[in-house]
Amino acid sequence: xxxxxxxxxxxxxxxxxxxxxxxxxxxxxxxxxxxxxxxxxxxxxxxxxxxxxxxxxxxxxxxxxxxxxxxxxxxxxxxx
Numbered sequence: 599x600x601x602x603x604x605x606x607x608x609x610x611x612x613x614x615x616x617x618x619x620x621x622x623x624x625x626x627x628x629x630x631x632x633x634x635x636x637x638x639x640x641x642x643x644x645x646x647x648x649x650x651x652x653x654x655x656x657x658x659x660x661x662x663x664x665x666x667x668x669x670x671x672x673x674x675x676x677x678x
Contacts, residue, residue, distance in 0.1 A: 602636040 601614075601621050610617055620627040 602631070602635045604638045605631055 601618050605617060605621070606614070617631075621631055622628075
Protein backbone atom coordinates (compact mmCIF):
# COMPACT_ATOMS: atom_id res chain seq x y z
CA UNK A 599 0.00 0.00 0.00
CA UNK A 600 1.44 3.35 -0.96
CA UNK A 601 0.71 6.91 0.09
CA UNK A 602 -1.87 8.65 -2.14
CA UNK A 603 -0.60 11.24 -4.59
CA UNK A 604 -2.58 13.99 -2.86
CA UNK A 605 -0.20 13.61 0.08
CA UNK A 606 2.90 13.77 -2.08
CA UNK A 607 2.82 17.52 -2.45
CA UNK A 608 4.98 20.48 -1.62
CA UNK A 609 2.82 21.09 1.44
CA UNK A 610 4.04 17.82 2.96
CA UNK A 611 7.51 17.75 1.34
CA UNK A 612 9.40 18.10 4.60
CA UNK A 613 7.67 15.17 6.26
CA UNK A 614 7.27 12.56 3.53
CA UNK A 615 9.13 9.78 5.34
CA UNK A 616 7.22 10.06 8.62
CA UNK A 617 3.99 10.57 6.68
CA UNK A 618 4.59 7.27 4.85
CA UNK A 619 5.34 5.46 8.10
CA UNK A 620 2.29 6.80 9.93
CA UNK A 621 0.10 6.17 6.91
CA UNK A 622 1.13 2.52 6.82
CA UNK A 623 1.04 1.73 10.54
CA UNK A 624 -1.51 4.09 12.16
CA UNK A 625 -5.11 3.51 11.10
CA UNK A 626 -6.34 6.78 12.63
CA UNK A 627 -3.71 8.75 10.71
CA UNK A 628 -4.56 6.83 7.53
CA UNK A 629 -8.24 7.69 7.99
CA UNK A 630 -7.41 11.38 8.38
CA UNK A 631 -5.21 11.26 5.27
CA UNK A 632 -7.84 9.40 3.27
CA UNK A 633 -10.47 11.95 4.29
CA UNK A 634 -8.08 14.73 3.28
CA UNK A 635 -7.52 13.12 -0.13
CA UNK A 636 -11.24 12.68 -0.66
CA UNK A 637 -11.91 16.31 0.21
CA UNK A 638 -9.15 17.49 -2.17
CA UNK A 639 -10.68 15.38 -4.96
CA UNK A 640 -14.13 16.82 -4.27
CA UNK A 641 -12.76 20.35 -4.36
CA UNK A 642 -11.33 19.70 -7.82
CA UNK A 643 -14.64 18.23 -8.99
CA UNK A 644 -16.52 21.28 -7.75
CA UNK A 645 -13.96 23.66 -9.30
CA UNK A 646 -14.50 21.98 -12.65
CA UNK A 647 -18.27 22.06 -12.24
CA UNK A 648 -18.22 25.73 -11.26
CA UNK A 649 -16.11 26.55 -14.33
CA UNK A 650 -18.48 24.59 -16.57
CA UNK A 651 -21.52 26.21 -14.96
CA UNK A 652 -19.97 29.66 -15.37
CA UNK A 653 -19.30 29.04 -19.08
CA UNK A 654 -22.86 27.78 -19.54
CA UNK A 655 -24.24 30.79 -17.70
CA UNK A 656 -22.27 33.16 -19.93
CA UNK A 657 -23.48 31.36 -23.04
CA UNK A 658 -27.11 31.66 -21.93
CA UNK A 659 -26.68 35.28 -20.90
CA UNK A 660 -25.24 36.09 -24.32
CA UNK A 661 -27.98 34.14 -26.06
CA UNK A 662 -30.71 35.92 -24.09
CA UNK A 663 -29.20 39.33 -24.99
CA UNK A 664 -29.12 38.37 -28.66
CA UNK A 665 -32.72 37.16 -28.47
CA UNK A 666 -33.80 40.39 -26.71
CA UNK A 667 -32.33 42.33 -29.62
CA UNK A 668 -34.07 40.06 -32.13
CA UNK A 669 -37.39 40.55 -30.34
CA UNK A 670 -37.03 44.33 -30.36
CA UNK A 671 -35.99 44.34 -34.03
CA UNK A 672 -38.91 42.09 -34.92
CA UNK A 673 -41.37 44.30 -33.10
CA UNK A 674 -39.90 47.45 -34.68
CA UNK A 675 -40.05 46.02 -38.21
CA UNK A 676 -43.55 44.64 -37.88
CA UNK A 677 -45.10 47.62 -36.12
CA UNK A 678 -44.52 50.13 -38.89
